[in-house]
Amino acid sequence: MAAVDDPDAALMLRVKRGDLAAFEALVEKFKQPVVNLLYRMLHDLDEAEDLAQNVFVRVYQSAERYEVSAKFSTWLFTIARRLCLNEIRRRGRHPAESLEAGMDAESAPRQYEDSKVFSPPAHFLQGELEEKIQEALDSLPEKQRLAITLCRQEELSYEEIAKVLDCSVSATKSLIHRGRETLKEKLKPYLQTGAWEPAGPKENQARPK
């Protein structure tokens, strides 16, 4: 049972009393992690933003019934997980059709290279790498993908990730392990070459201590 010494839970209790500024503070603090999580799950920025908005609206609507029974972030990510899985199921039932699906090669709009844009090789590499990582993540089962993405949230311990996923801690670690094994296999060429590896200080930026 988390105490009210969780500052986010304290903010949420203020929201419960109708304090809009407290709600704004919570949105400001968690909007990026929530959108990141949803984007990694849905791979669609607009959908991720819309869904994140729904997550925060749900939080606001549930404020009157809010009780401090866990860390606020655990509760928030649980709401995000539920909405996200609902959305994935909805997509499964009503898959959206691409506007270009019915076009043949001739009628499809031609792609023109913007010759004025200069991207240094490192940016190309980084962009390609991000794409490959996202592809590898997309290939994972939903729960493994969710577990690995939540694992990146520094404020969430394994116990809290397990609560969000609604499973045991050992099952959570097993999900992460299996997911990472698949990722290692899919990203093997990149892991072996190490061409992506940053030199010196960038690495420290990437993984804050």
Next chain:
Amino acid sequence: MHDDDYRKWREINWKRPLNASEKADLQEFLAARPQLSEDWQAEDKLSHLLARLPSVPLSSNFTARVLAEAQRAAAPERTTPWFWRGWRPRLALGLAMVGVGFFSFHEFRAMEQARAARALVAASRLAALPPIDWMHNFDTIQRLDKVKVADEELLSVLE
């Protein structure tokens, strides 16, 4: 040190880089088990790769949109009278309606039973009437007082 330690370092590394002391212990561990070195390198590189995934860009008006939508969505809730908020008053109303329904049904049944009882009493009174052959001249007798003209012949005979 045994495999549990290796698992522990791996789980730490999933969330954050190892600190200097942990790294030293790990190096010592891997020196004794070189077959795990390759696995550790892959683990560590994957952690670095995942950590390099950038945050997705967010609309600058995201917070404003959330606040507006939250207030709009909460508006019907806020305008609802306090005694009607939540599920309890609704449950109470539901129970009251079920109660009224049950009471009405009970009253209806009581009224039906009373009506049946009255019909039974009336029927039992009919049973106490004289036999039907006593009523043989009933219609004639009843019409006697409706005869307006005097029967002169009969009167003279009677005289």
